[in-house]
Amino acid sequence: xxxxxxxxxxxxxxxxxxxxxxxxxxxxxxxxxxxxxxxxxxxxxxxxxxxxxxxxxxxxxxxxxxxxxxxxxxxxxxxxxxxxxxxxxxxxxxxxxxxxxxxxxxxxxxxxxxxxxxxxxxxxxxxxxxxxxxxxxxxxxxxxxxxxxxxxxxxxxxxxxxxxxxxxxxxxxxxxxxxxxxxxxxxxxxxxxxxxxxxxxxxxxxxxxxxxxxxxxxxxxxxxxxxxxxxxxxxxxxxxxxxxxxxxxxxxxxxxxxxxxxxxxxxxxxxxxxxxxxxxxxxxxxxxxxxxxxxxxxxxxxxxxxxxxxxxxxxxxxxxxxxxxxxxxxxxxxxxxxxxxxxxxxxxxxxxxxxxxxxxxxxxxxxxxxxxxxxxxxxxxxxxxxxxxxxxxxxxxxxxxxxxxxxxxxxxxxxxxxxxxxxxxxxxxxxxxxxxxxxxxxxxxxxxxxxxxxxxxxxxxxxxxxxxxxxxxxxxxxxxxxxxxxxxxxxxx
Numbered sequence: 437x438x439x440x441x442x443x444x445x446x447x448x449x450x451x452x453x454x455x456x457x458x459x460x461x462x463x464x465x466x467x468x469x470x471x472x473x474x475x476x477x478x479x480x481x482x483x484x485x486x487x488x489x490x491x492x493x494x495x496x497x498x499x500x501x502x503x504x505x506x507x508x509x510x511x512x513x514x515x516x517x518x519x520x521x522x523x524x525x526x527x528x529x530x531x532x533x534x535x536x537x538x539x540x541x542x543x544x545x546x547x548x549x550x551x552x553x554x555x556x557x558x559x560x561x562x563x564x565x566x567x568x569x570x571x572x573x574x575x576x577x578x579x580x581x582x583x584x585x586x587x588x589x590x591x592x593x594x595x596x597x598x599x600x601x602x603x604x605x606x607x608x609x610x611x612x613x614x615x616x617x618x619x620x621x622x623x624x625x626x627x628x629x630x631x632x633x634x635x636x637x638x639x640x641x642x643x644x645x646x647x648x649x650x651x652x653x654x655x656x657x658x659x660x661x662x663x664x665x666x667x668x669x670x671x672x673x674x675x676x677x678x679x680x681x682x683x684x685x686x687x688x689x690x691x692x693x694x695x696x697x698x699x700x701x702x703x704x705x706x707x708x709x710x711x712x713x714x715x716x717x718x719x720x721x722x723x724x725x726x727x728x729x730x731x732x733x734x735x736x737x738x739x740x741x742x743x744x745x746x747x748x749x750x751x752x753x754x755x756x757x758x759x760x761x762x763x764x765x766x767x768x769x770x771x772x773x774x775x776x777x778x779x780x781x782x783x784x785x786x787x788x789x790x791x792x793x794x795x796x797x798x799x800x801x802x803x804x805x806x807x808x809x810x811x812x813x814x815x816x817x818x819x820x821x822x823x824x825x826x827x828x829x830x831x832x833x834x835x836x837x838x839x840x841x842x843x844x845x846x847x848x849x850x851x852x853x854x855x856x857x858x859x860x861x862x863x864x865x866x867x868x869x870x871x872x873x874x875x876x877x878x879x880x881x882x883x884x885x886x887x888x889x890x891x892x893x894x895x896x897x898x899x900x901x902x903x904x905x906x907x908x909x910x911x912x913x914x915x916x917x918x919x920x921x922x923x924x925x926x927x928x929x
Contacts, residue, residue, distance in 0.1 A: 438470035449557035450480025461502035462858040481523035491520035531572035549579025563602030570606035593882035619871040620856025653773040663742035708880035710761040726752030726909040729900030776904040782815035820844035
């Protein structure tokens with residue numbers, strides 16, 4: 437039986453695209469699963485002057501579009517728990533009106549003072565909203581108060597630190613949920629199960645046996661309609677500082693004392709503390725950037741709507757991370773991400789060291805050597821694992837070839853797998869911060885990224901430098917070739 441939770445959700449930015457595409461459909465899935473029942477309510481807030489009925493119709497439509505086979509009778513009951521409030525987050529008088537509605541709904545639905553405030557709005561308002569929630573008395577004294585924040589969490593370490601100080605003036609760290617939807621993905625959460633649930637894997641998870649680790653977050657689409665934000669952020673800030681660093685910290689962390697949010701966070705923080713922060717010269721050597729150009733059917737980044745014609749913004753990043761600790765000394769973690777690449781996928785390739793002596797090659801003086809063993813974690817669009825091993829080819833003689841042991845989630849398993857936002861909203865209700873970024877994690881990630889971004893801001897790149905539909909600029913391949921390595925997933929056209 438699913439555990440039913442009681443809470444009032446208040447969505448700031450309640451008419452926005454994220455709320456309609458992801459948040460409301462995810463709440464409905466929790467309702468269908470039984471995690472939400474009679475004792476919940478939702479307030480949507482924005483500047484728009486909507487009625488409750490108009491708001492409920494929008495929510496109903498978002499469910500219908502996301503889940504064509506949904507039980508619309510259940511949806512009609514579900515949306516009766518939704519209420520709308522036109523609200524100016526900068527006007528303290530508006531918080532008094534919100535407080536009256538919050539207290540009314542708390543009593544009406546027996547919510548026991550449990551409140552979740554979700555900020556899916558312009559980041560410049562995050563601190564102000566948090567402080568106003570406290571100063572104007574919207575935080576309950578008896579129940580739980582939780583603040584959920586979408587990225588970006590600052591634009592560098594200084595702005596992130598300032599924002600964190602503002603949030604800390606109203607909420608305790610244990611009440612702040614910095615959401616990263618990649619941490620809600622099934623196979624990202626499987627990293628810890630794979631490592632710490634299998635002696636075979638964990639015993640080899642170190643620099644004695646692993647040669648390098650590769651993380652690829654590839655996007656097929658371009659900037660779309662996000663130029664206003666993206667041209668001030670770029671791939672480094674938009675993807676590396678948060679999603680990639682969170683994945684890498686799970687790959688690099690030590691085994692926690694227990695599988696609790698506090699113990700998992702301790703080990704992730706330790707891993708990020710050991711991440712080598714580069715000097716500008718080291719950053720120039722170990723990180724490269726790119727910007728997509730046109731192909732036969734798609735425009736260059738600089739020709740996209742609302743993108744400056746001389747934009748030096750990075751739409752591609754590749755780099756090498758090094759951890760200065762006993763487990764990972766000498767093992768490079770290669771990462772890359774970009775827009776307008778060959779396809780949309782996320783994968784992790786763990787490349788193991790080859791045998792010191794290839795006994796199958798030496799007597800015959802063969803030119804082709806053993807392929808490395810590679811453990812691949814497929815995060816999206818398919819979910820699963822693949823292990824590349826060497827085996828004898830069928831027939832006379834003795835030749836070897838790589839074979840693959842594969843596991844992919846079937847249709848039934850995929851249907852049972854919660855969407856990332858569904859999972860993370862459930863964790864918020866539960867009060868489990870395992871899959872949310874702590875301030876220490878965010879701060880170490882920014883300190884690492886800031887050196888690279890500052891260097892790039894001081895230079896004028898020769899853009900564009902890769903064709904839409906490729907896997908990025910040639911410098912991405914050269915980054916690994918200097919170390920006598922190559923990307924496991926390779927495609928360049």
